[in-house]
Amino acid sequence: MPASILNLLNDDHAYVSGQEISTRLDITRAAVWKKITVLRRRGFVIEAAPSKGYRLISAPDLAADYLLPRVRSALWKTILVHDVVASTNDLAMSLAAEEGIGHGTVIVADRQTRGKGRLGRRWESPGGKNIYMSLIIRPELSPPDLTMLTVLAAVAGARAIQNTGDIPAKIKWPNDLMIDDKKLGGILTEVRSDPDRISLAVIGIGINVNMRSADFPGGLRSIATSMRSAAGHAIARNALIIQLLREFEHWYGILTTEGKRLLLHAWRKHSATLGRRVSVTVGNEKISGIAEDINDNGMLRLKMHSGQYRNISAGDITFLR
Amino acid sequence: MPASILNLLNDDHAYVSGQEISTRLDITRAAVWKKITVLRRRGFVIEAAPSKGYRLISAPDLAADYLLPRVRSALWKTILVHDVVASTNDLAMSLAAEEGIGHGTVIVADRQTRGKGRLGRRWESPGGKNIYMSLIIRPELSPPDLTMLTVLAAVAGARAIQNTGDIPAKIKWPNDLMIDDKKLGGILTEVRSDPDRISLAVIGIGINVNMRSADFPGGLRSIATSMRSAAGHAIARNALIIQLLREFEHWYGILTTEGKRLLLHAWRKHSATLGRRVSVTVGNEKISGIAEDINDNGMLRLKMHSGQYRNISAGDITFLR
Structure with missing residues (x-):
């Protein structure tokens, strides 16, 4: 990825001088100004102060070029953001099969027209509110380990929700994220597998972020909730995505180097199910x-x-x- | 599928009168003649005899509209034939994910540029000689049944080779079709699965049909063979595909209604592996x-x-x- 202004502007709201940006990106001061203007048009709030430079106040929701430098790592290499897709899992499977899109790709959509839960059930996926994402990895795992990927994603999801919204999310086996026994999110792990190995894993994660009670269809209102309802205020989707990808990478590293023990321990700690x-x-x-x-x-x-x-x-x- | 002349012309070389075709398809005699001309241009050999009508002598290789009426059934609904694809399994996975192409679709290619065997190994896939096909089904099976689909395809493959070329093909566990301990074909079963169920199965079948010994790369010459080498004459690919799809449907019906016992029995009968x-x-x-x-x-x-x-x-x- 070429360096961009978004790599240089920090999230701690510190100023970066125009001169420094100009030097680091090897472009003229006028070009810096032009790029700032383009970013502002896209919804980035960037303050410019004479003699101090620029600082990033806020980013628009779901901007791939904002997200990627903040999670970029040995694991996550590409983030693709779409306004609307049928299903992020289906798109991930298709891109991985046809174009060989690989290990460490993340697909995020603002809205899904055919969002899916377990057993082909519908997953409510309105736009502008929640996160729907699919993580593509090519793990070194055999078919029986399929379920461990759901365990991993559930732990990462619960911890990311905790870190972002200070909400004590729990995991309901096999694939639900809960708060007070209401559904906050879900995970749909799908693999492409032959008898020898899992050649591809697509981990779909849907979290109700800023939905209000009235946004849920009547039948779901009593059993589903959102981070906003639980926290009492709106939640930044970008921050949640960044947390989620960092947590996933952390636990994936643990699973692939240390084995399952620590991961299962974390799962048990977040479990809403055990002992009941x-x-x-x-x-x-x-x-x-x-x-x-x-x-x-x-x-x-x-x-x-x-x-x-x-x-x-x-x-x-x-x-x- | 609309009725077509290829549905009416039989493979037993019997004449069908122009009048009958005209009536059955509800088109003029002139239109019948025009359609016959188009088919001949595509390589169909159709004899026309005054007062008797038309009869089909032979069909070109891999013509979907010839194949489909001959295997069309409760299971097989669509046959897609391509000149060249990267991998029929990859194309099948991609089409099934993105466009929801469903249960009972068959993808056939004359040539593959990235044909695959087990564990990502290369499968030699030159054009004009062999068959490379992927069967798409959405079975009511759970993840542990994945291997049974390879068993099923191996039995169907061995019997189709036997029926078409009078070659006593054997099955080498887990996924090879053999004659005299040389490899004649292989099966690569891939599924899309979540922890609950197999939502999609793609059964890739590659059979060396008319390759000659010299067509194989040096390293394969001593371990691979073809139906042509075994039978001593060229084999019609159309006939093999038709046999394969019929056999697959037969055993799939048995698996889904009677259970695994008869299928495993047939597998054992064709096994090159057991007792060794x-x-x-x-x-x-x-x-x-x-x-x-x-x-x-x-x-x-x-x-x-x-x-x-x-x-x-x-x-x-x-x-x-």
């Missing part, structure tokens, strides 16, 4: 018991009333009182 | 023993020298003498 009486629907079957733990494959370890244990790889949980 | 001393490379590990059976998940059941058994989900087999 639950009913799990798996296909046509309904099983109830105590959610005792998750195992090394991310499966829920359920202690049934008979005293026997059962490991469940995917299903819908209802909390029992 | 083998060495299996799984990642960095090498295990040897007797290939005793495959289990209900398509895993190889290996009896090791210690007398213990081990189930292996994927790996490279070498036959030991």
